[in-house]
Amino acid sequence: xxxxxxxxxxxxxxxxxxxxxxxxxxxxxxxxxxxxxxxxxxxxxxxxxxxxxxxxxxxxxxxxxxxxxxxxxxxxxxxxxxxxxxxxxxxxxxxxxxxxxxxxxxxxxxxxxxxxxxxxxxxxxxxxxxxxxxxxxxxxxxxxxxxxxxxxxxxxxxxxxxxxxxxxxxxxxxxxxxxxxxxxxxxxxxxxxxxxxxxxxxxxxxxxxxxxxxxxxxxxxxxxxxxxxxxxxxxxxxxxxxxxxxxxxxxxxxxxxxxxxxxxxxxxxxxxxxxxxxxxxxxxxxxxxxxxxxxxxxxxxxxxxxxxxxxxxxxxxxxxxxxxxxxxxxxxxxxxxxxxxxxxxxxxxxxxxxxxxxxxxxxxxxxxxxxxxxxxxxxxxxxxxxxxxxxxxxxxxxxxxxxxxxxxxxxxxxxxxxxxxxxxxxxxxxxxxxxxxxxxxxxxxxxxxxxxxxxxxxxxxxxxxxxxxxxxxxxxxxxxxxxxxxxxxxxxxxxxxxxxxxxxxxx
Amino acid sequence: xxxxxxxxxxxxxxxxxxxxxxxxxxxxxxxxxxxxxxxxxxxxxxxxxxxxxxxxxxxxxxxxxxxxxxxxxxxxxxxxxxxxxxxxxxxxxxxxxxxxxxxxxxxxxxxxxxxxxxxxxxxxxxxxxxxxxxxxxxxxxxxxxxxxxxxxxxxxxxxxxxxxxxxxxxxxxxxxxxxxxxxxxxxxxxxxxxxxxxxxxxxxxxxxxxxxxxxxxxxxxxxxxxxxxxxxxxxxxxxxxxxxxxxxxxxxxxxxxxxxxxxxxxxxxxxxxxxxxxxxxxxxxxxxxxxxxxxxxxxxxxxxxxxxxxxxxxxxxxxxxxxxxxxxxxxxxxxxxx
Numbered sequence: 001x002x003x004x005x006x007x008x009x010x011x012x013x014x015x016x017x018x019x020x021x022x023x024x025x026x027x028x029x030x031x032x033x034x035x036x037x038x039x040x041x042x043x044x045x046x047x048x049x050x051x052x053x054x055x056x057x058x059x060x061x062x063x064x065x066x067x068x069x070x071x072x073x074x075x076x077x078x079x080x081x082x083x084x085x086x087x088x089x090x091x092x093x094x095x096x097x098x099x100x101x102x103x104x105x106x107x108x109x110x111x112x113x114x115x116x117x118x119x120x121x122x123x124x125x126x127x128x129x130x131x132x133x134x135x136x137x138x139x140x141x142x143x144x145x146x147x148x149x150x151x152x153x154x155x156x157x158x159x160x161x162x163x164x165x166x167x168x169x170x171x172x173x174x175x176x177x178x179x180x181x182x183x184x185x186x187x188x189x190x191x192x193x194x195x196x197x198x199x200x201x202x203x204x205x206x207x208x209x210x211x212x213x214x215x216x217x218x219x220x221x222x223x224x225x226x227x228x229x230x231x232x233x234x235x236x237x238x239x240x241x242x243x244x245x246x247x248x249x250x251x252x253x254x255x256x257x258x259x260x261x262x263x264x265x266x267x268x269x270x271x272x273x274x275x276x277x278x279x280x281x282x283x284x285x286x287x288x289x290x291x292x293x294x295x296x297x298x299x300x301x302x303x304x305x306x307x308x309x310x311x312x313x314x315x316x317x318x319x320x321x322x323x324x325x326x327x328x329x330x331x332x333x334x335x336x337x338x339x340x341x342x343x344x345x346x347x348x349x350x351x352x353x354x355x356x357x358x359x360x361x362x363x364x365x366x367x368x369x370x371x372x373x374x375x376x377x378x379x380x381x382x383x384x385x386x387x388x389x390x391x392x393x394x395x396x397x398x399x400x401x402x403x404x405x406x407x408x409x410x411x412x413x414x415x416x417x418x419x420x421x422x423x424x425x426x427x428x429x430x431x432x433x434x435x436x437x438x439x440x441x442x443x444x445x446x447x448x449x450x451x452x453x454x455x456x457x458x459x460x461x462x463x464x465x466x467x468x469x470x471x472x473x474x475x476x477x478x479x480x481x482x483x484x485x486x487x488x489x490x491x492x493x494x495x496x497x498x499x500x501x502x503x504x505x506x507x
Numbered sequence: 508x509x510x511x512x513x514x515x516x517x518x519x520x521x522x523x524x525x526x527x528x529x530x531x532x533x534x535x536x537x538x539x540x541x542x543x544x545x546x547x548x549x550x551x552x553x554x555x556x557x558x559x560x561x562x563x564x565x566x567x568x569x570x571x572x573x574x575x576x577x578x579x580x581x582x583x584x585x586x587x588x589x590x591x592x593x594x595x596x597x598x599x600x601x602x603x604x605x606x607x608x609x610x611x612x613x614x615x616x617x618x619x620x621x622x623x624x625x626x627x628x629x630x631x632x633x634x635x636x637x638x639x640x641x642x643x644x645x646x647x648x649x650x651x652x653x654x655x656x657x658x659x660x661x662x663x664x665x666x667x668x669x670x671x672x673x674x675x676x677x678x679x680x681x682x683x684x685x686x687x688x689x690x691x692x693x694x695x696x697x698x699x700x701x702x703x704x705x706x707x708x709x710x711x712x713x714x715x716x717x718x719x720x721x722x723x724x725x726x727x728x729x730x731x732x733x734x735x736x737x738x739x740x741x742x743x744x745x746x747x748x749x750x751x752x753x754x755x756x757x758x759x760x761x762x763x764x765x766x767x768x769x770x771x772x773x774x775x776x777x778x779x780x781x782x783x784x785x786x787x788x789x790x791x792x793x794x795x796x797x798x799x800x801x802x803x804x805x806x807x808x809x810x811x812x813x814x815x816x817x818x819x820x821x822x823x824x825x826x827x828x829x830x831x832x833x834x835x836x837x838x839x840x841x842x843x844x845x
Binding site: 329340349363 | 713714715716717718719722725726728729730731732733734735736
């Protein structure tokens, strides 16, 4: 069992203008411990990690490393003191090989030249010792996300990181890859390394950590020993209230096919097709989930369905009518509402008022517009109604949406799209980066749409979300829909294998 | 709906102007002129009752070109080809007015329409190039300007030249087809540009087209997601922008120069002053009109200063640039902090 304190933060305060991102945060982590830092978006997790890794300097407070006070002026400083961090967005050179990425900045040399053979040998030795299977000469661009993550971890270990910060490391992994990562984490902890695991996923924190620290509004609200707590207690600490984690899903008998795709193919210039011969059908009163590791053609398929891209082959039908050649506006008229994956760069205009954001897509029809004239009163009234109905926390409908939290901005997008009352709803990663409360709300809304007899296509990288909401589950792998399962035949293991490109029989 | 953008809120603009005035004052001092006297001359020379008509006369094309630049900018596009569109409009207007028979006012009207159409279509060419062939409008508008200037120059030097004068210019526009004079030097062109300014404001604030353009300027992908056809919108906006520039060219030709003179439309650099005014406020029309008027006053005042003191007129252009730089610094800093 761990005993000595490896790293300690005492009374960390960080202010950004009027916002106190970290308010007297204290944290002590023992050597060899796996410690979860949990909290909703905006709770101050990222700020705290940036401070520990030397990317930002605190306004007040101290950091003690093995009992000695340290002051990191930069990440290089922190790395020199044995810190390592794996960011959510990997920081690798895609055109270089694995070993080049790992030794970069600390290359073994022979004279003025890099000792390539020695570098390769060290990388292979390191990978073998930590059970992180990588091919040293592979080019990073060709690796899967899971392997790239291993490269990131090896990069930190190559510099002999004693403390490893992993920022939401499982977001991009299949369940099997996640289990592999957990094994590596346990192995590293057994070696006496300390791991800070930033996550918002309850079951993962329960599965792997020794202790957890929960942040809310920049403050530490709970310090829990994993073996003595429950997911319910953690959620209450994260949100400050109790949240219903299970969903009420009444049986609905699906009706007519409202959204259909037939043989959709989207070529990519000089490569494998991004989408290949994809067919799907979503019926009234049904939620169909598309599972898959990010980057396997889900986004492209959605873009083709909603009219943002033209397919090279195949057809899209809404309510039985062929809309393959219709533009976005025509498809919206035909009855598709769309919650896009990227709410900030596709689903909204951050510098524009909430009223105008909520009006988009309705700007050409009564009551908002008549004969090309926009009715400002109607735009504002509609916005006020939706803000109240969806409980969007915003000062007024005239305020720009750029200042909203992720959850509230997502509510703006969801409010706008649901108010179309369109027969078909395409929801792409509807709860990504959204806090527990807003996730609960959005899931409730999706089930509400289902109960109203609408057809919902749900694309999500979160298997738990797919499994909680869907009536049927499709799996996408390398642009193809490789499985179509009824909900009761789908579970994490089977979907995980399919997501990794393996057929079920072979497993 | 949207209020004035933050960058045009009073304090910052005032601060930028004060700073520019201080720096400019130092330059005037270095030239051996009393800065207070120089500024007094600029003020009197632009805003006193007697000089106001000159300011308005200068403002007519400048604000026109400001609107031509502001319209695409409002949607995140840019039209750097104002010069080319202006000369195409000017020449089309001149030729129509000189060679089309008929009653004067009708000929003038047709000439203005022809100018707007010709220049609008020429500008729309850049949008077509981007839509169909992916040539960025930033480049194509600028590059399309040079052939337009070159060809009009050739035309008035050779086939269309007024041989009686020996200068590279067309024949005179018959007096009946010239723009109606309100009171010298102001003509009906002022009213026309004012009406266009009102129209642009109205479209921006009240219509669906204006809403969609504003949203595109804030986030083009969001506009597309909301059903806006970006390609068609670009064509329409570039046509309108070019049409305004062409109209400015024709207003100068039919209202003050009475013939197309090679180079005369471009020497005052209205295109670039207008572009700067529009860039200053990111194409927000009310702010752009205000900025255009301000620059017009500054430049007109510069002539007075040059007349009355030994400080050269070019100083006002320096002042104008410093104002813009200070505003840009403020914006840049503001963006990074947020």
